[in-house]
Amino acid sequence: MLSLSKETIKVLKEQDVVLLRNRVKEVAVKIKMGLVNQTRLITAASELLRNMLRYANGGNCIVEIVSSGRNNGVRLTFIDKGPGIPDIALAMKDGYSTGKSLGLGLPGTKRLVNEFDIKSKVGEGTTVTIIKWANG
Amino acid sequence: MDRIPILRMGNFLLVTIQVDLYDRLALTLEADLVQMVKKTNAKGVLIDISAVSxxxxxxxxxxxxxxxxxxxLDSETVVVGMQPAVAITLIELGLPLKGVHTALDVEKGxxxxxxxxxxxxxxxDLDEQDDAFAE
Known part of the structure; x- marks a missing residue:
């Protein structure tokens, strides 16, 4: 997989979410992603950003345009240095939440994107990577 | 702080969300709207989200x-103007918005x-309404 462009955006407060959403939108439009897929991608980003702000007081988001064969896509990597997730399988279950949310964030996000990867170490932080292909 | 305006129209409250919402703005709207329902005795709330992507x-x-x-608080809520892409995303996310009335546009709402x-x-209530019409 080829990375065609890469930038890192810091997310530390709620208003940064709107900023990042707009940036993701720009990138998605650039690779001619359809409106429905754009909406899925931005919603997924929004969910993960919220998690990052709520549980880890923010972190970094890497926005990339990636290419694989004839397919172009957007890869987003969310890196935080929060408390980490002790049981990822449990966190990926619908309706499970340690906070007061609906527990849709992680499993819902996975349904909205093409590729979803989560790595977490307790006490060190969490990294979530998602990819949405332009025509995926 | 930013606020989303709430308009009163007869018995109804009208909210048009024209900006991208972030969490605090949404929470403020929730609090403001519930206060307004009480204050104005509104019987219905119409929320237009046609500009929300x-x-x-x-x-x-x-x-x-x-x-x-x-x-x-004895008031009905109708959400209007949802974009098709938003509807697709909400269902895939697992949020069917049960219990929320919807309509395609403001008029139908x-x-x-x-x-x-x-x-x-x-x-x-009929008596009350007659009074309201007399005004």
Missing amino acids: IVDSFMGRIIGNIASMSKI MLLLKSMIDENVDDA
Whole structure:
């Protein structure tokens, strides 16, 4: 997989979410992603950003345009240095939440994107990577 | 701080969300709207989200909350103008917005609100409404 462009955006407060959403939108439009897929991608980003702000007081988001064969896509990597997730399988279950949310964030996000990867170490932080292909 | 304006139109409250919502803005709207329902004795709330391109699980929950809170304050909520892409995303996310009335546009939303309120009107309310019409 080829990375065609890469930038890192810091997310530390709620208003940064709107900023990042707009940036993701720009990138998605650039690779001619359809409106429905754009909406899925931005919603997924929004969910993960919220998690990052709520549980880890923010972190970094890497926005990339990636290419694989004839397919172009957007890869987003969310890196935080929060408390980490002790049981990822449990966190990926619908309706499970340690906070007061609906527990849709992680499993819902996975349904909205093409590729979803989560790595977490307790006490060190969490990294979530998602990819949405332009025509995926 | 930013605020989303709430307009009063007869018995109804009208909210048009024209900006991208972030969490605090949505929470402020929820609080303001519930206060306004009480203050104005509104019988219906119409929320226009035609300009909203993203509704994530938090926003969806706020919309659901507003509907349930208004309901126990004797007021109906109708959400209008949802974009098709938003509807697709909400369902895939796992948030079917149960208990929230929807309509395709403001006009249909108003008709729906009126018909719901007419059904709810009992004798006591009728007198009140007559007074309102007399004004």
